[in-house]
Amino acid sequence: MALNHTSKLFALFILAVFVLVPDVAFAAADAAKEAGEALVGAPKPTRADYPMIGGLNARTLAWGFAQMHLFLAAFVLAVPMFSIVMEYIGHLTKDERYDSMAHEFMKITMSAYSLTALFGGTLALTLFLFYPHLMGYLMKVFRGQFLIYALLFLLESVTLYIYYYSWNALRYGNRKWFHMSIGLVLNTVGLSLMFIANAWATFMMSPSGVDPATGAVIGTVWEATRNPLWNPVNLHRFIANIAYGGAIVGGYAAYMFLAEKRAEVKAHYDWMGYTSNFIAIAGFLPLPFAGYWLMAEIYAYSQQMGITAMGGILAWLFIIQAVLIGTIMLAANYYLWCGLMRTDRGAQYAKYVKYIAVVIVGGFLVWVTPHSLILTTDEIRLLGGTHHKFLGPLGIMPAKNTAVNLMLVFTFLSLQMFYRSSRVPTVSWAKAGNMVIIALYIIGCTNIVFAGLYGYITPTVYKVGASVPQVVSTLSIIVFSVIIDIFMLRGAKSEKVHWGRMSERSQYALFVLPVAFTWLMGLMGYIRSSLRTHWHVYTVMKDQSPDAYIPTIGQAGNTITVITLSFMAIMVFVFWLSRLGSTSQVKPS
Amino acid sequence: MSKILSNKWLVLILALGVWAAYFHTMDWMLMEAQGLPVQMSLMPR
Amino acid sequence: MTFARVMIFSLFTLLAFTGFANLVPQVQGDPPVEEKIDVGSIDxxxxxxxxxxxxxxxxxxxxxxxxxxxxxxxxxxxxxxxxxxxxxxxxxxxxxxxxxxxxxxxxxxxxxxxxxxxxxxxxxxxxxxxxxxxxxxxxxxxxxxxxxxxxxxxxxxxxxxxxxxxxxxxxxxxxAPKATGNDEDEENEPATTGVAAITKYGCATCHDLEGSEADIGPKLNGLAKRMTDAKILEAIVKPNVVIAKGFEADMMPDDFGEQMRFSELNLIVEYLKKLPE
Structure with missing residues (x-):
């Protein structure tokens, strides 16, 4: 038996060596290249070099497949992440409900997994077919990494299947720990996959490890991987995936809640919907901060790219983004407010809801008001087409930052109120503690407003800097309230929560979330790609294809809607499949 | 101490002061770390 | 029933987003157009x-x-x-x-x-x-x-x-070897008909088109019978790959692939296919 294990380990080791070999071999080839031969630059295809196949629009195809793959992959990567956390909570609290729910989440994921792979394959095929020069160049830059990716994918499949199918076999005691370890491996592999794919995408935006003049490969694979935008995108996508996964399973739970008649099953799905919404908000709250970082890094990498993003044509995009984010926040808050009714104590908080609503709607309005956006279509034309003369929206960014930070704070307040609604503090200093938290909110919000004013009157260069204290204020409020709450709610009396005591209408908020998230992700994908303007690989390889232009927001919006609809259709199919699996025919008598 | 804690309004005023000090220090440090003009007059020129 | 309601609701949400995206100003970001400089006359x-x-x-x-x-x-x-x-x-x-x-x-x-x-x-x-x-x-x-x-x-x-x-x-x-006209805004308006595209790129100077009776390049009548779309396209953007009998290589400019817009290429191909025998 022991020998068997050793031989297996050895086999794994050999496998690892093989995975690394292509990279080692290519590195050796590089050394030879450095010794003598001239370096070959990035390819410069002409328009005629782009294959045209049956009148298909290459970019729209690649766009669609890439986005579908991304949607599915984000979902498939995210669910195991919070499944394992839930599994752990279930193990700690000995509450079987968590474990069953994590299992149910995984069941949905399993049906989506093969579709993810299918779309990934189709995407790769499309890219190699329509953009052979670009793909050839990327292969040259990333070399053996493509093989590592393929192998990791294999490993992902293996661990995912084992993790899911061993669930009931490894459910209690020490075996549970073993099962969670498998989940950990699964998540590690999944994240590595995402990080590698991110490296390719960010290399195209901010190439490194190549000669800036010619694009000739002069660095190692690692240097190309570790390009300036890699880590900001890694973090942003990691957090967004969690929010996204939560939103999608929330939609599933909401549907099941509406479709069910039996009270105890309804209660289960109400609880599942609540948990999913919690995950979605928890992932969503830090997201703007990761966004700030990404944007700051884009500016640091290239002022020009930063301004392309925030000014001119794409500026309107951030208005649309604001509407989407506002919609998400309102929906999430609305769901929390409805949830207050689940406890008798919650009703006493309900009277504050209207004030929170005022702040959130007000913040939302400030955010979407485009009055200081000076550019109209004609003005942009007048100013020279693709290039942007004014920093337009940056001028009013402080106002928008203030609005979004206040919205975040008040969304958190909703969450905190909801959390409190089922717990009655018993510590002696409860009243004093509440006052400390109230003071924290008052001062924190004042600080956000003042930093906003400061940002408003300082020169542009300082505006971004002034947003940092705002972000830290928001985080401070959240972190300190959580800390105080933890101590204050120690040994708190739990109020009876009537799961399932939810209006039908509240469930629709849970449908808004996945729809808005999906569409928003599509929109952000469009802007990320548009930042490269007419370059395949920014500053290194020009895009000479007929589609080297940035589509209008309307065109992009229509495309994203079609993609979102296809994704929704697929998810309906996936949900149906996972339900089909647990349905059995009654044996005819 | 417990006397102070028992009067919630007193606690509120104290807490307001403490948090104000905290946020002010944080602002100051963050601004200075970024090389921003912390002492700039808040009045528009 | 629940399913239908949920779907209609989601669709409505989606359409609201799409509508909003179509309401904001619509601008297409074209790649920068090379400024053409008339070296002879620019002061x-x-x-x-x-x-x-x-x-x-x-x-x-x-x-x-x-x-x-x-x-x-x-x-x-x-x-x-x-x-x-x-x-x-x-x-x-x-x-x-x-x-x-x-x-x-x-x-x-x-x-x-x-x-x-x-x-x-x-x-x-x-x-x-x-x-x-x-x-x-x-x-x-x-x-x-x-x-x-x-x-x-x-x-x-x-x-x-x-x-x-x-x-x-x-x-x-x-x-500035590629310099042509001064009025680059006029020049870069894409042609919208086959004839306009033919005129814009001066095809009739060498080929017998639109009654020009030119004979520097081969006659193109009845092209649809002889060549596929792809071949016609190739002959325009890579003219030296296949040379018609009795003509020499390097006579036709080989940079049309750079100059023409994709829509213009298609127009020209359509135009050529319709030529009578």
């Missing part, structure tokens, strides 16, 4: 005009050089005073050091374009570089890629702004 006034265009267009200068404090507001400040002052600055170590007059200013501007970090105006350096490194990209490299002539034009424009008559050289023929 200094033309150079200044071109420079002004480049300044807000391809050069993307106004992205930062505006009144928002990111970089010196070149259109707002008094350049006649600024340029000499900067050259005379103690910390200036560039090519125009110690010189005066219009030529020195030309050298100073040109140097700022290709090597912005050579001298950084106090207060505008990269954060933390103590005004030693400029945040400005080099104008002659990607992604801006101004040509020598274009940088001269920008320099001429800035000299003109400073009240000096520009001292830059006028472009000579070999600096």
């Amino acid at each position: 200094m006034a033309g150079m200044v005009l071109l420079g002004e265009k480049l300044f807000s267009g391809k050069g993307t200068c106004t992205l930062c050089h505006n009144d928002m404090g990111r970089a010196p507001d070149l259109l707002g400040i008094d350049l006649a005073k600024e340029f000499p002052e900067r050259i005379a600055d103690k910390s200036y170590e560039g090519i125009a050091k110690g010189k005066t007059g219009p030529k020195a200013i030309e050298e100073y501007i040109m140097e700022s374009l290709v090597d912005p970090s050579k001298y950084v105006v106090p207060g505008y350096g990269k954060k933390g570089s103590n005004d030693k490194i400029s945040p400005m990209p080099k104008a002659d490299t990607a992604p801006i890629e101004l040509s020598k002539v274009e940088m001269n034009a920008v320099t001429a424009f800035l000299q003109d702004k400073a009240g000096i008559s520009p001292t830059v050289p006028l472009p000579s023929a070999d600096e």
Whole structure:
């Protein structure tokens, strides 16, 4: 038996060596290249070099497949992440409900997994077919990494299947720990996959490890991987995936809640919907901060790219983004407010809801008001087409930052109120503690407003800097309230929560979330790609294809809607499949 | 101490002061770390 | 029933987003169009005009050089005073050091374009570089890629702004080999019919088209019978791959793939296929 294990380990080791070999071999080839031969630059295809196949629009195809793959992959990567956390909570609290729910989440994921792979394959095929020069160049830059990716994918499949199918076999005691370890491996592999794919995408935006003049490969694979935008995108996508996964399973739970008649099953799905919404908000709250970082890094990498993003044509995009984010926040808050009714104590908080609503709607309005956006279509034309003369929206960014930070704070307040609604503090200093938290909110919000004013009157260069204290204020409020709450709610009396005591209408908020998230992700994908303007690989390889232009927001919006609809259709199919699996025919008598 | 804690309004005023000090220090440090003009007059020129 | 309600609700949400995206101003971001310079006839006034265009267009200068404090507001400040002052600055170590007059200013501007970090105006350096490194990209490299002539034009424009008559050289023929018409806005309007495209690219000069009876290139009548779409396309963009009997290679320009828009190529192919036998 022991020998068997050793031989297996050895086999794994050999496998690892093989995975690394292509990279080692290519590195050796590089050394030879450095010794003598001239370096070959990035390819410069002409328009005629782009294959045209049956009148298909290459970019729209690649766009669609890439986005579908991304949607599915984000979902498939995210669910195991919070499944394992839930599994752990279930193990700690000995509450079987968590474990069953994590299992149910995984069941949905399993049906989506093969579709993810299918779309990934189709995407790769499309890219190699329509953009052979670009793909050839990327292969040259990333070399053996493509093989590592393929192998990791294999490993992902293996661990995912084992993790899911061993669930009931490894459910209690020490075996549970073993099962969670498998989940950990699964998540590690999944994240590595995402990080590698991110490296390719960010290399195209901010190439490194190549000669800036010619694009000739002069660095190692690692240097190309570790390009300036890699880590900001890694973090942003990691957090967004969690929010996204939560939103999608929330939609599933909401549907099941509406479709069910039996009270105890309804209660289960109400609880599942609540948990999913919690995950979605928890992932969503830090997201703007990761966004700030990404944007700051884009500016640091290239002022020009930063301004392309925030000014001119794409500026309107951030208005649309604001509407989407506002919609998400309102929906999430609305769901929390409805949830207050689940406890008798919650009703006493309900009277504050209207004030929170005022702040959130007000913040939302400030955010979407485009009055200081000076550019109209004609003005942009007048100013020279693709290039942007004014920093337009940056001028009013402080106002928008203030609005979004206040919205975040008040969304958190909703969450905190909801959390409190089922717990009655018993510590002696409860009243004093509440006052400390109230003071924290008052001062924190004042600080956000003042930093906003400061940002408003300082020169542009300082505006971004002034947003940092705002972000830290928001985080401070959240972190300190959580800390105080933890101590204050120690040994708190739990109020009876009537799961399932939810209006039908509240469930629709849970449908808004996945729809808005999906569409928003599509929109952000469009802007990320548009930042490269007419370059395949920014500053290194020009895009000479007929589609080297940035589509209008309307065109992009229509495309994203079609993609979102296809994704929704697929998810309906996936949900149906996972339900089909647990349905059995009654044996005819 | 417990006397102070028992009067919630007193606690509120104290807490307001403490948090104000905290946020002010944080602002100051963050601004200075970024090389921003912390002492700039808040009045528009 | 629940399913239908949920789907209709989701669709409605989605349509609201889509509608909003279609309501905002719609602008398509085309890749920069190469400025065509008529080297034969452009005079200094033309150079200044071109420079002004480049300044807000391809050069993307106004992205930062505006009144928002990111970089010196070149259109707002008094350049006649600024340029000499900067050259005379103690910390200036560039090519125009110690010189005066219009030529020195030309050298100073040109140097700022290709090597912005050579001298950084106090207060505008990269954060933390103590005004030693400029945040400005080099104008002659990607992604801006101004040509020598274009940088001269920008320099001429800035000299003109400073009240000096520009001292830059006028472009000579070999600096802009592809130069054609002056009115590039007219020139770059894509053709919308096959005939217009044929006229635009002068096909009838060599081929017998539209009754031109030219015989420098092969007759194209009945092309649809002889060649597939792809072959016709290939013959336009890579004319030297297959040479018709009795004609020589390298007669037809091989850069139509660069010049034509994709829509125009398609129009020409459609047009050629419809030619009678």
